[in-house]
Amino acid sequence: MTAATNRTADMSTHQNAATDDCGITKLSPVALSLMADFFKVLSEASRLQIVCAMKNGPRNVTQIIEATGLGQANVSKHLKILTQAGIASRQQQGPNVYYQIANPFVFELCDLVCDSLSVQFQQQTQQLEALKGMGRLS
Amino acid sequence: MTAATNRTADMSTHQNAATDDCGITKLSPVALSLMADFFKVLSEASRLQIVCAMKNGPRNVTQIIEATGLGQANVSKHLKILTQAGIASRQQQGPNVYYQIANPFVFELCDLVCDSLSVQFQQQTQQLEALKGMGRLS
C-alpha cells in the first residue's frame, strides 16, 4: 500500500526547526492510527446521539433507543463500539444493561469542536455578507 | 415500556442530574452531523500524517508526499478534504501549492486526545499487571 519511506529526503528546509519540540509531530504511525480510530468512533451522528443520551447519567438500552429513535440492533452495535473504545462502560442490573460515559473528556472534546465549528460558520456568514455588499455596490 | 416506569431501579448514582443546563445534549441532529463530519476528517491516519507534516509551517504537495510516503493522487485528495473542512488552507505560489493548517485548534485537539489515550493505556496496563499478580497468588 504505502510506498517505502523516503527518509533520505533533506528536511533541512525547516522553517521552525527550533520549535520541533513536542506534540503531534513526533507521533509514530501506530499512534496516529490509534488517534484516528478514536476520532472514527465519534465520526458517526448516531453514536454522538447515543453519547448525548448518556450525558445526564447511565441509561439502559431501551432508554437509549427511545431517546435516539435508532433500531435496537443498531444501538447495540454502536454501544459495543463505544465500549470497546473505552468511551462508554457497561453495567448489568438484572435484565437491563446500563451504559454510561466512562470518560467525561468526551464531552469536553465535543464542546470544543462545537465552539470551533460555530466560529467557523460565523466567519463564513460574514464573508457571505461581505460578498452581498460588494454585489450591491457594483 | 416507558422510561419512567424503570425509574424505581437504584440508579440513584446520578452524578449530575441537576446540571442539565448546556453542552452537547441540546444539539440538533443537524449539528451532530456537522460534528460527526468534522471528526470524520480526522479519523484517517493518512490525513493525520498530512496534518503532522504541516505542523511546522506551510508545505507544498511534494513536500507532503515526501514526508508521508503517500501517493500523489491520494495526498491531493486528502488535502482537498482537509481544505473543504476548513482545517487546512491553500495558497498557490507559482507552480507550487502550499498548504497550511488554517486552525491551530486541530493540534490542541490532537494533543488532548493523545493524552487521554495514553492515560487509558496506562490504566489498561495496570489492570493487566493486577491480573498477572492474581495469577501468581493462586
Place this chain on the structure above:
DNA sequence: TCATTATATTACTAAATAGTAGTTTCAGCT
C-alpha cells in the same frame, strides 16, 4: 511552441461499515 514539473481530476477496485431482519441468549417471573 514545446518540454518539464507540479498539482488536480477521473474512473475504478477493494475494503470498511451503517443499518436491518431474524435469531439467540439471558434474567426474572409464575
Place this chain on the structure above:
DNA sequence: AGCTGAAACTACTATTTAGTAATATAATGA
C-alpha cells in the same frame, strides 16, 4: 419447565471511501 421482555449476535445489503493508474490542467523555462 415455560413465558416474557431486554439485549446481543448473525448474516446480509447498500453505501461510503481509501488508494491507485491514467489523464488533464497549469505554470515555468528553453
